[in-house]
Amino acid sequence: MSDKAPYRILEAEEVVRTIQRLGLRIAERFPSSSLAGVCRQLLAIAQQAKQRSILIARPVWSLRLLTLLVILAIFAVSAGTVSALELPSRQINLLEFIQLLEAAINDLVLIGAAIFFLVTLETRIKRRRALAAIHELRSIAHIIDMHQLTKDPERILYRGRETASSPREDMTVFELSRYLDYCTELLSLTGKLAAVYVQSFDDPVALASANEVESLSTGLARKIWQKIMILHSLSGVQQPSGSTASSSSKKSPGA
Numbered sequence: 452m453s454d455k456a457p458y459r460i461l462e463a464e465e466v467v468r469t470i471q472r473l474g475l476r477i478a479e480r481f482p483s484s485s486l487a488g489v490c491r492q493l494l495a496i497a498q499q500a501k502q503r504s505i506l507i508a509r510p511v512w513s514l515r516l517l518t519l520l521v522i523l524a525i526f527a528v529s530a531g532t533v534s535a536l537e538l539p540s541r542q543i544n545l546l547e548f549i550q551l552l553e554a555a556i557n558d559l560v561l562i563g564a565a566i567f568f569l570v571t572l573e574t575r576i577k578r579r580r581a582l583a584a585i586h587e588l589r590s591i592a593h594i595i596d597m598h599q600l601t602k603d604p605e606r607i608l609y610r611g612r613e614t615a616s617s618p619r620e621d622m623t624v625f626e627l628s629r630y631l632d633y634c635t636e637l638l639s640l641t642g643k644l645a646a647v648y649v650q651s652f653d654d655p656v657a658l659a660s661a662n663e664v665e666s667l668s669t670g671l672a673r674k675i676w677q678k679i680m681i682l683h684s685l686s687g688v689q690q691p692s693g694s695t696a697s698s699s700s701k702k703s704p705g706a
Contacts, residue, residue: 463501463647470494470640477633486598486630490637493591497640500647503584507577508651514576518569525562574654581648581657588664592641596671599634602627604682624682631679635672642668 474490481487604627606620622630642665649661 461643461646461650463497463504463644466500466640466643466647467494467497470497473633473636473640480626480629480633484630486595486633486637489591489594489598490633493637493641493644496587496591497644500584500644503580504648504651507581507584507648511573511576514573518572521569522566525565529558529562577652578654578657581652581654582660584648585645585657585660585664588641588645589667592638592664592668592671595634595637595641596674599631599675599678602631602678604678604685628679628682631675631682635675635679638668638672638675 470490470493474487474494477484477487477490602622603620645661645664645668649658
């Protein structure tokens, strides 16, 4: 963690190290499992997250300078146009005044819209980068969930007649428990990476997207924890003290 603000900033390096350790645990326990490949892909994303988050949070000074110059040019042209206007020698009537006022308001609206577009251009560029990175994490969360769909506790404990299309189940009760637990850890870390992207970028759209990924990861992990609880209940394995189905941070014994 940072020495300046310990335990107040989610450091990308710590997330990377956690994913690396999890990848080793998965590879050692399930060397031929594709879940280890998903973890490696998540690790590659995590290793890019720090630079991406810095790029998103860093001010784009060249764009800001260009925006300032364009705005000054707009005001200069507008001021020159107004100063070049010749006032009518005669008194204008109400209808002419309304027409002039309407034209002036339209010009002001167009100038305001152009300035608003330029001022918000940097934020929209950063938002597009953040949303692209967060969308990648959303896809990873669904891929992790796909890996546990066929892991049914009842099929492990009460094997019936299998068909030609039945998923292959060669895990023990303990191995299935660890596999499902690894999935919840991967989902939790996916949500943490989404938080890394927006913790220094105060944009409501990007923040809402990151919250959606965290909610998605939590919801998927909750379903997996229900499977773990069913597995423990049917096999007679005692749940760890304080473990709940809604929390992916409380783990079963073992690695």
